[in-house]
Amino acid sequence: MEQLQNIKQRFGIIGNNNQLNLALQKVIRVAPTDISVLVSGESGVGKEVIPKIIHGLSHRKHAKYIAVNCGAIPEGTIDSELFGHEKGAFTGATQTRSGYFEVTDGGTIFLDEVGELPLTTQVRLLRVLENGEFLKVGSSKVQKTDVRIVAATNINMMEAIQKGKFREDLYYRLSTVEIQLPPLRDREEDIHLLFRKFASDFAQKYKMPTIRLDESAINTLISYPWKGNIRQLKNITEQISVIEQARNITKNILQSYLPDYSANLPAVITNPESKSDFTNEREILYKVLFDMRNDITDLKKLTQELIKDKKGKPPEQDTQFLIDKIYGKDDDEINNTLEIMPNPQQKTYQEEPKVNTYDDAETIEETISLQEKEFEMIKQALERNKGKRKLAAKELGISERTLYRKINQYNL
DSSP states (O other), X not given: OHHHHHHHHXXXXXXXXXXXXXXXXXXXXXXXXXXXXXXXXOTTSOTTHXXXXXXXXXXXXXXXXXXXXXXXXXXXXXXXXXXXXXXXXXXXXXXOEEOHHHHTTTSEEEEETGGGSOHHHHHHHHHHHHHSEEEOBTOOOEEEOOOEEEEEESSOHHHHHHTTSSOHHHHHHHTSEEEEOOOGGXXXXXXXXXXXXXXXXXXXXXXXXXXXXXXXXHHHHHHSOOTTHHHHHHHHHHHHHHHOSOSEEOHHHHHTTSTTTGGGSOOOOBOTTTOOBOOSHHHHHHHHHHHHHHHHHHHHHHHHHHHHHHHSSOOHHHHHHHHHHHHSSOHHHHHHHHHHSOOTTOOOOOOOOOOOOOTTOOOOOOSSHHHHHHHHHHHHHHHHTTTOHHHHHHHHTSOHHHXXXXXXXXXX
């Protein structure tokens, strides 16, 4: 434990989270060896400090240490950067250049964002890991290097392997030991400690009093999700230190610096009938669809009553066409969607039986025989299927949208 505290002080690590302590203990144990290490974790959790600790506690500590951001180097030049090139190997190669693996012989290379490496470079890196050999770009002479590799990534490597973006054999060579750093939201006990440390550092840097949080602001600070992790917390602390004149920071002041603060609060959507909360998007979508179906049913009833009062009988086709024009989709489609989706509330919704009458269907004579035949076929299909246009469209071999357009065209 004493060694762990010394490491924290030496490398400026703040926090007493159990997951963080376990990761650091693993780092201490693996540092004296030469095995490859893969550091994983979200962006901004401080992965870059782990290879420094490994290098500082190893027998290579007096040799060179180089950190390379693989995602920041263009694909066309990364091989040259890592392994070097010979004069004339490509346009612009006016002289021979030594790469990082040659320069760092005997030391440690930190490959940050290793998941961004091109596949061709991954093959070269695998050879270095297996036997310490590499070729300069444009050279046929094999060179040897004794370099320890520590890599880091913020992506899911197994997903990258499945998508063919990363070599599986290289992954297992890099991750002889894998160290996972926890996100800041899982280190609640460390968030305020980090804020105080950053506030003190910025107060000295800008020669001003240190900012402090009141009790409500501390609770807000801890409950915020911190998607950008330690990097985001540090930036927020610096902004407040420089911009705010008041040194005592309240909850309202802090919230004004937290992006999308209100979007991170839990939303409660209540169904007045069941008094239950819809806790996921599927339940919310199901409720919207069900309410839409009820609205269509109510509108149909109202329209039928109005037309019946006027003419004495409800022309179902006119009513349905009116609904289609208003909503752009009929209740059969909504019912189909509801039937496909699992019902999270485990309720059974009964749809009222439809009344379909087409006694007053009027025939429109056409001067073109082809249109007349089309009209008759559509009319007969609707009659055989009792006005159900989905079944009629299937019988005719056309889409429901085409059938709707034809019904409108022939005033069915």
